[in-house]
Amino acid sequence: MSTVPIVGVDELAARVPHGASLTVQKGDERDVPLALAHALIRRGVRGLHLITLPTAAYPASGMMVDLLIGAGCVDSVETSGISLHELGAAPRFSQAVKAGRLRVLDATCPAVYAALQAGAKGQPFAPLRGLIGSDLLRHRSDYRIIDNPFAAGDAIVVVPAINADVAIFHAAKADAGGNVWIGRDRDRLLAAHAAGCVLVTVDELVPGCFFDDEAWAAGVIPASYITGLAVVPGGGMPLTSEGQLDLDAVRSYRHAALDDGRFAAYLEREVFVPERLSA
Amino acid sequence: MNSSSGSISAQEVQASAIADLIAGARNVAVGMLSPVPGAGALLAAHLSGGRMRVTILGSREHNRFTNGGAELFDLAGRGGIDAFFLSGGQIDGQANINLVGTGDYPQTEVRWSGSFGSAYLYYLVPRVLLFRWEHSRRTLVPQVDFISAPGTSPPGVHRPGGPVALITNLCLFAFDRGRGRFSLRSVHPGHTLEEVRDQTGFDFDSPPEVPATPLPDGARLQALRGPVATQMAGIYPAFAEAVFGVRAA
Numbered sequence: 001m002s003t004v005p006i007v008g009v010d011e012l013a014a015r016v017p018h019g020a021s022l023t024v025q026k027g028d029e030r031d032v033p034l035a036l037a038h039a040l041i042r043r044g045v046r047g048l049h050l051i052t053l054p055t056a057a058y059p060a061s062g063m064m065v066d067l068l069i070g071a072g073c074v075d076s077v078e079t080s081g082i083s084l085h086e087l088g089a090a091p092r093f094s095q096a097v098k099a100g101r102l103r104v105l106d107a108t109c110p111a112v113y114a115a116l117q118a119g120a121k122g123q124p125f126a127p128l129r130g131l132i133g134s135d136l137l138r139h140r141s142d143y144r145i146i147d148n149p150f151a152a153g154d155a156i157v158v159v160p161a162i163n164a165d166v167a168i169f170h171a172a173k174a175d176a177g178g179n180v181w182i183g184r185d186r187d188r189l190l191a192a193h194a195a196g197c198v199l200v201t202v203d204e205l206v207p208g209c210f211f212d213d214e215a216w217a218a219g220v221i222p223a224s225y226i227t228g229l230a231v232v233p234g235g236g237m238p239l240t241s242e243g244q245l246d247l248d249a250v251r252s253y254r255h256a257a258l259d260d261g262r263f264a265a266y267l268e269r270e271v272f273v274p275e276r277l278s279a
Numbered sequence: 280m281n282s283s284s285g286s287i288s289a290q291e292v293q294a295s296a297i298a299d300l301i302a303g304a305r306n307v308a309v310g311m312l313s314p315v316p317g318a319g320a321l322l323a324a325h326l327s328g329g330r331m332r333v334t335i336l337g338s339r340e341h342n343r344f345t346n347g348g349a350e351l352f353d354l355a356g357r358g359g360i361d362a363f364f365l366s367g368g369q370i371d372g373q374a375n376i377n378l379v380g381t382g383d384y385p386q387t388e389v390r391w392s393g394s395f396g397s398a399y400l401y402y403l404v405p406r407v408l409l410f411r412w413e414h415s416r417r418t419l420v421p422q423v424d425f426i427s428a429p430g431t432s433p434p435g436v437h438r439p440g441g442p443v444a445l446i447t448n449l450c451l452f453a454f455d456r457g458r459g460r461f462s463l464r465s466v467h468p469g470h471t472l473e474e475v476r477d478q479t480g481f482d483f484d485s486p487p488e489v490p491a492t493p494l495p496d497g498a499r500l501q502a503l504r505g506p507v508a509t510q511m512a513g514i515y516p517a518f519a520e521a522v523f524g525v526r527a528a
Contacts, residue, residue: 026348028337054348057311057392058337081378081393085312085337086517089392097380097390104385108398108427110352117349129356130399132436133429137398139384153435186347243339247516 004178004226012199012230013039019047019075020165023116023195026053027061029185030243033170033201035235037064038271041071048074051164053191054112055081056090059250060239066090067253069102070263071271076103078162080112084254087247091257106136111143111159113190118161120193131157167195170236171221174202178223179210185219192225199228201235287494289448290315290522291503292467293410295495296451297364298323300408300444301331304361308351308404309335310395314511314518316364316410321507322499338514352396355403358439362406365397365442369423370411372481373459374430374442376401377423384425394427401428404440409454414447416480431459450475451492452483460484465492 013036016022025031048068056065062084068074070092082093096102114126131137132145132155148154169188174180180200182188192198198221210216234241238249256266297319301307307324309317317335324331334351335341344350354360367376368391378394380387401407411418432438445452445461449470452461462484466472472489495503508523519525 055311055393055395057395079393081311081395083312083392086314086515089390094390097385097387100386106379106385106393108394109348109396110356110399113347113349113352128399129437130402130428133426133432134394134398135379135384135426136394154437155435156437184345186345186349190347190349245516 002176002178002223002229004223004229006178006205006229006231009035009039009201009230009232009235010042012036012201012228013043013045015197015199015228016040016045016166016168018045019049021049021051023051023053023162023164023167023191024056024061024065025169025187025191026055027058027064029187030172030236030239031169031185031188032060032064032239033168033235034060034064034237035232036168036170036199036201036230037068040068040073041267041271045073050074050077050079051112051162052077052079052082053116053187054107054109055079057081057083057085059085059087059245059247060236062090063238063250063253066092066257067271069093069096070257071267074102076105078105078107078112080107080109084250087250087254091254092263106139108134108136112162115159115162116190116194119163120190123161125158125160127156127158129156162194164195166197166199167191168199170201172202172241173204173206174200174229175210176205176207177209178226178229180221180223180226180229181210181216181219182221183219189221192221197227198225200226201230201232203231203233203235203241205231287500288522289467290318291495291500292492293446293448294319294322294503295499296446296492297408298326298499300446301362301406302326304331304406306360307331307333307362308355308360309333309364311336313364313366313410314515315412316408317514318503318507318511321510322502325502325506326499335514340510340513352399355400358403360400360404362408363400363404364408364410365401365428366410367423367427369418369420370409370445371420371423372461372483374409374445374454374461375423375426376409376428376430377425378427379425381424397428400440401442402432402438402440407440407442409442409445410447411445412448414449414475414478416478419447419478420480430454431456449478462486463489465490467492468494
């Protein structure tokens with residue numbers, strides 16, 4: 001039997017403290033826990049520091065992050081990119097920045113990965129090429145330039161480790177022991193390795209143990225890294241279980257997010273109806 | 280859409296020009312929000328007879344990485360990516376790019392998505408192609424408001440890579456890294472040098488005679504409207520539908 005608590009999505013959301021730092025995935029895989037984000041909004045969580053790994057610029061991830069920002073859950077975000085992908089800018093994000101309501105720590109993708117890898121190893125920082133001469137570096141007081149200790153005259157940037165309080169993501173399935181299958185997507189594994197608390201929604205719970213078969217085992221996050229699980233069929237929307245994007249759902253979100261009144265109505269209609277995504 | 284008829288679209292000309300710019304590369308990567316470069320890269324791979332490998336972020340079929348999103352950057356760090364594509368809300372005459380926003384950072388008047396991998400890949404990938412499909416004085420500016428990634432770096436900064444060209448909806452510029460300047464290479468069919476001068480906010484060099492960007496030939500058009508369009512539909516459904524009239528399976 002699973003040693004990982006299996007709870008409802010609202011109970012999972014209750015484990016995210018106000019003011020927590022929270023990592024979210026980039027959304028090219030079906031890794032965006034939209035149902036959990038809805039639950040966080042219902043719970044009224046405030047003051048989150050979101051860290052996108054390394055971006056939220058695919059339709060699903062952009063939509064979820066924009067929704068959390070628009071709903072007032074987020075104070076600051078560290079990101080290398082937030083958008084609705086082909087559909088353009090993330091409306092609530094852009095508006096919050098312009099209004100000065102959201103603090104943005106602009107990053108570049110490999111810096112986020114390097115920082116997360118350092119966090120996963122328990123190391124204080126990681127070196128990274130590039131960045132010198134970029135305004136990103138100028139505005140990141142936590143990034144430094146050091147001399148390569150192994151080669152004279154070689155300047156290199158170092159970035160501090162990222163160890164988020166909580167990682168949230170969606171996955172297709174977990175087994176009876178609470179092991180979570182992610183396939184070849186190493187990003188969720190890395191997020192789990194670097195965070196203090198890992199909250200996961202899955203479409204289904206399957207019998208048996210993924211470790212009984214090497215082919216499955218290669219794509220698994222061991223249960224020991226998982227803090228809590230909720231079974232939410234369709235919890236990875238707007239990506240369907242076949243991995244297809246429901247573009248109309250994102251278009252409909254974007255239309256709503258462009259206007260304050262429509263956005264409020266969207267929250268009422270789509271978010272404050274708990275059974276909607278888990279039906 | 281019938282693959283042998285129909286007028287040639289601007290995107291088809293651009294994709295074909297991109298295919299020429301990356302010809303000979305072995306490993307090409309296409310980042311996010313880059314449908315025309317994606318089509319150009321897939322066309323180049325088609326023309327290479329299997330010698331070019333294209334990795335498209337966001338694609339399942341065109342991504343053979345098994346170590347997550349970090350693998351592209353790790354590989355680029357070792358010199359393993361030959362060509363990549365970057366854009367900017369603003370691009371200036373020194374090839375500095377701005378993906379963050381206009382006005383005073385951080386409370387920018389207009390906020391764009393963010394810098395993505397530019398502040399790293401621009402330094403490390405030998406052949407970076409810039410693209411911008413709105414060629415105007417508000418996009419091609421004398422000086423960007425925010426440098427996501429600089430066009431050139433002073434001696435002493437580890438920089439094996441950088442920009443080689445900028446393609447827009449009007450023309451193609453080559454970039455001289457030594458001089459830190461663009462020079463006009465060709466103007467796309469239907470557009471003029473005067474239009475380019477009028478719409479460009481930065482100084483650039485131009486030869487006495489500016490050639491027209493070549494139109495894709497029949498074989499290229501067939502590839503673009505056939506296999507390339509089908510592959511694009513799985514990655515950029517809205518683009519594939521608008522440009523090639525195909526829908527994702």
